Amino acid sequence: MKHLASLLLFVVLAFSSRAQGVISFEKDTHDFGKVPEGTMATYEFRFKNTGNQPIIIANVQASCGCTTPDWTKTPVLPGKSGIIKAMYSSAGRPGVFNKTVTVTSNASTPSAVLTVKGDVVSKAEAKATLTPTQLGQSPRLVLDRTTHDFGKMEAGQQVTAKFTVKNTGKQPLELGMLTSGCNCIGYKSVPPTIQPGKSAVVEILYAQRQIGQMTDVATLSSNDLNGDVKLTLKANIVRDLNGSSILKESGAVVPFK
Structure with a gap:
C-alpha cells in the first residue's frame, strides 16, 4: 500500500511538472524597413499558448523609452492567442534602430525577447524614393480645421481644443509627435490607428x-508622406479672469462706498 501511494504521488508530481503554458510566437523579429521620421511605427507580435495551462503576461519591458509596449492583459488559455504590441517613436531619431522588448510570463520559458528594427528617414527622403503608385498608397491626414481661437483665458490656465482627423488615404494613419516653439501645446488624448476612410x-x-493677444503654431506629424500639418491656436491671455482684476489691468478706477 505504501509503495502504491508513493507511485501515485510520483505520477501526480510528474504530471504537474508537465502542466504548463507554452508561449509560441509567430516571429520574434520585425523589420519596419524605411520609417518616415515623426511617425509611430507599430507592430503586433502574435503568440499562441501551445501548452496545457493558462499563460499570464506579468510584464513587458522595452530596452529604451522610445519603444512603448502593450500586451494582452487577460490570461491566455491553452489553444488561444494573444499579442505583444511594440510602438517605436521615430520623432527626432533619424538613422538605423534596433530595439528589444522583453516579455516576462508564467510560461515554460519565463522570458522571451522580441526585436524591432528599421531605418528612420526624413519625409522628404522617403517621398523622393517612392514611386507615384507607392506615394498614392500613403495615409492622408485631413483636419476639420487648422485654427482654434480660445478667446479670453487666464495666464497658465490649461484649456483643450478638439480637432477631427480624417484619413482619406489608402493605408492606416498613425499620429506622431506634436511640437511647438512655445512648449505650451501638447496632447491630451491621441486616437489609436485611424483606418482609411475613418475619422477620430x-x-x-x-x-x-x-499676457496679451497670443498666436502659437504647432506641428502635427504622422505617417502621411505628403507632409506634416500645422495647427494655429489663438487666445487673449489676461492675468485673472475675475472682474476686479480685469478692471485693474485696464487701468480703470473701482469706486468703493
Missing part, C-alpha cells in the same frame, strides 16, 4: 503664460 478626435492642450 484628437484633443490638444494649450497653456500659455504670456
